[in-house]
Amino acid sequence: MWRYLLRRVSFSIGLLFVVATLLFFSIHLLPGDPVLLILGGDSAQPSPEQIAMVQAKLGLDRPLWVQYAVWLGRLCRGDLGRSLVDDRPVARDLANRLPRTLQLVIPATLVATAAGVSLGMFAARRRGRLADPIASSTALLGFSMPTFVVGMLLVALFSITLGWLPPAGYVPWGEDLSGFLRHLILPTLALAAAPMAITMRMTRSSFLEQASLDYVRTARAKGLTEPMVAWHHVLRNALLPIVTVVGLQIGGMFAGAVLVEYIFSWPGLNTLLLNSISTRDYPIIQGVVLLAAVLFVFVNLVTDLCYAVINPRIRYE
């Protein structure tokens, strides 16, 4: 187990190194002078002082490999540079925004997993009856609908037509817990819809695959009740692919949160990103994208470790 852990962790660190390198060189790979791009694209006419200022701030006046070394060195100390707009440290901005994005992603993960697994089991145990094709088609529709469509339709139904929930906004939970929860419901549902559908489909097929195996017949033959067989025997073995899918979905939710935060004016990481795009605040944009990639790699690592805990065959490989 420890050797497996060590191997996976070092692989993830290597991957993050690749990610950081790609991100560093991205601005140099894109066509055009990066300074002019940051100062407003082809149409802008920046003054020489502005150009010099941006160059010095991003260290673009030094040779490329020096820039790369300095950048990596700072990155290891958690220094992501300063905003071009208000000169605040990027790392502090990210630290302020990250918890609010997590306040969306974590509840959405819980909802998507709980609902997805139970609906998947429900459909699998009713195979051949009407409930199964209905549940399966709904799931297919669910992950064919874009996140922003789900979000807009939820707002149209629950805020505009019924007037039950606020259409957008954010209240810190320290100030007003019930207000926080009321603002949380619609964005959570919008974010959870597609992952729930995917989890449901995976649960159904994994469950059906296991249910046809011999040990299930043995369990039934020795007189176990049907719920006992389903929950204790089949689900436990069906869980492996489900864990992987849930892990991938959490990563996907950081992406879905871009649209959800935009629709519901949720002041998380992605709203920061979208605001910084209009001001072309490159250090912040780079910081958010890097942080998202780090979270993504971290979630994948945790998924793999969970997988190893559930499945002993992987540990001893």
Next chain:
Amino acid sequence: MNSPPGLPIRALLRRWFRRYGQILIALPLLLALVVLAFGAPFFLGHDPNRVNPRVKVQSPSAAYLLGTDEFGRDILSRLAHGARITLLVAIASVILAAVGGTLLGTVAAYAGRGAETVIMRTMDGMLCFPPILLAIFVVTFLGPSLLNLILIIGGLYIPRFTRVVHSSTLAIRDIEYVESARALGASSPRIIARAILPNILAPIFVQASLAAGHAILMESGLSFLGLGPPPPTPSWGRMVEQSGRFMQLSILPIIWPSTAISVTVLAFNLLGDGLRDLLDPRLRN
């Protein structure tokens, strides 16, 4: 497949539907979309961009089959023009991704350890970024335009194709017929083109159909955020976003483009699932 004698027609039909059903649902939907996209100017007769303040936010009527939006533009005409953008972005970016991924994937499988490590680790790295964030990052610097959208979405899906092609190529690289081609003195490019490619086309097609659905989700999402082709080009994502601002007046102008996006993605997903079931003999029973 041999059917036992005396098998009732209904059972045959059911089996046939189980095998081809998803494709049979998907193809008419996609065909309808193509007809709508390219036939609309001939049978609708509205300019999709003509602003007419006198008919703002109208309900569906004989003149405006799906009603009008907040600028008095005909929604059906705008949907039809939006369908062209959607189809163009989906097909062009998937072709780009499939060609790029096939090249990189076969090179990674054939050109030795060094090239393989560089290519596959770069792909792993690219897959670590949530795609929409990477797209936003690139659009910011390239500027929003139709061509850039195609290049970015196509580029984002290259890693998936590279992985599929790489693993499929590895799986058949040492099979006898490839070996015999090599023994006859065929060059590596020739082996790849004549012996390998025809045998890995099935997973590439499945991936292409599923990727087309993803590409549409991505395109409409970026358009929704205002990073798609600039207005007044009618793109579905932008239509949802703009109508959302006038939700208090009517929610119908949101429902139509939302339905269009969802049904199109659904059709590509069904096609991909159906092709996978059809082309993967292991899943047949």
